[in-house]
Amino acid sequence: MNYEFNWMAVLTGEYRGWIIQGLLITLKISAISIILSLLLGTIVTTLRMTKVRVLEWICLSYIEFFRNTPLLVQIFFWYFGSYVIFPDSVNQWLYAHDYEFAIGVLSLSIYTAAFIAEEIRAGIISIPKEQMESSRATGLSFMQAMSYVVLPQAFRIVIPTLISQFLNLIKNSSLVMTIGVMDLTYMTRQIESYSFRGFEAFTVATLLYIAISLIVSFFITMYNKKYLRMIRY
């Protein structure tokens, strides 16, 4: 096959604008989803550790359900299936706004939170349980003991594994293009269908994904180096 590369075709003019637009959407959707999934994951784990049977059971089924179904199916489920949940007027209001983006954030967060919950639980388990017991003995409530004593230490331990979850999330965010969110992958495919320069466009997109991932892991590694040393038993 004699394929002639034309990098300028995708790196100048309108197409460059599209790539930048898509990149910004990818960054935005990833950042919001990372924060939300971290919050949700922490809440789920905490509830699971309360030793209240019903809560434990709900959290466990949530984790198992969302960890074990494909993300693409979940995205379609939320996008096409969610209209039965709300009344029609609410739906109409939602559709008039940036509904696709919201569903993208929702499905990415819920999916990743299930993994993050398990990571954080592993971190909590690794904290000697005497710490929890002695905190309770000094009169802290369960929530106080969790938020002031156990979780801060657990987080420092699980940060390296959380990075992989965040990196997964960034890459998974490319799936939201199936519901019409104009992220980096969507724009790349659009350039391909406009110009047939798919090879160039996908190469640029791949490099951008690698760049984002490397930057994220670089910062978290720096953070680790600074804070992980402070843990002493």
Added chain:
Amino acid sequence: MKKSIGVMASILAVFMVLCIGSVAFADALADIKAKGVLVAGVKDAVVPFGYVDEQSKQIVGFDVDICKEIASRMGVKLELKPVTSATRIPMITEGMVDIAACTMTKKVARDDVIDFSITYFMDGQKLLVKKGSGIKSYKDLAGKKVSTAKGSTSEINMRNIQPKCTVLSFEGYPEAFLALKQGKVAAETTDSVILIGIKGSDENPDKWEIVGDFFSSEPYGIGMRENESNLRDFVNKCLMDMWRDGTYKKIYDKWLGPQTKFYMPLTWEMELIPE
């Protein structure tokens, strides 16, 4: 160690032979005849051009019958491969399909990478909306969302003609229609015949209407790999023969004739080169 170098060298040699083998194309038409199989790319979710029949679970449709006819005139078997609007051109250039009859509009930009047959179907773009929605043409779509399929000309045309609307592109037309059904978009846009197919295959076709004038011209062509003149000549001759001997009309009426759910009058004529 020495042994593994030997193994690697032989793997490399085999690989190189394979590479050379795949570069040394004779002639696509002769290749197809030698293989005895014509691999045709068709849509599998566009009624009535190429879709999976509920009873037989086979891909059927207008495009499929055209390919069948070409294969039988070539004297070879037909093998169908489903393609989407986004995958069809790469599949042609990579040689995964020999020909692609998949509701593909001929465009000069596409002609840079693949070759087209003569026009075998003529259509234009319209809008599908909910009955009584008040949308009469693309002008009413400012600030609204419109759904279509990724990689189609409809996507590009819609953006150009109504820059104020948001075009949401889905993997295929069924998803785009589902978005319309659920009220997520105000209209679905693509070639009118595909809209007729979508409308006709819904449970309540009366709930939907196709509105507006054509705002684009969509001449469909069969896609083939670039610079395969013998194959292209053969396909063109086939299409013209089919038009002359009435086979085309028969296939057309089977899928789009007055007795079908997808009636669309045959209003254009194939350009025939004298024999």
